[in-house]
Amino acid sequence: MKEVKSQATKNTATGKQGGLNAEIQSRIGHQLRAMYDDVVRQGVPDRFAELIRKLDVPKPNDQLGDAGDQAIKNDGRD
Template sequence: MKDRKTSARDEKLKQETNPDKTAKLGRDIQARIGEQLRAMYGDVVDQGVPDRFVELLNQMDKPRKGDKGGTSE
């Protein structure tokens, strides 16, 4: 097996994937981001799922003719 010299690209990749070297946000900044996201999307969450989507989901849950009851997962 050949020895491979460490390239600059390999070093950069190593630094980017090292969790100790990655930038981190303080708790105060994370909290502020959370507040902003809740302010922007809170009303969307409160709207709930439209009735038509619920109907479609219920139809998808029903077994079809020829199905053996299993899923394809």
């Protein structure tokens, strides 16, 4: 346990942070890109694109109904 604390103290004192070095990060990045490259090339399925389009269209608030319209028109000064 003392070794871990002394190592952490050394890294903090020298300004060096723990973690992966640039070479390891680069290798992980290349491997992840290779794994997910096929998924990225497939694109978004049509049904997902349609759902996204539907979500982007503003829709009147059905929960408020006529009472909601009255509340908007009524500014509280009645």
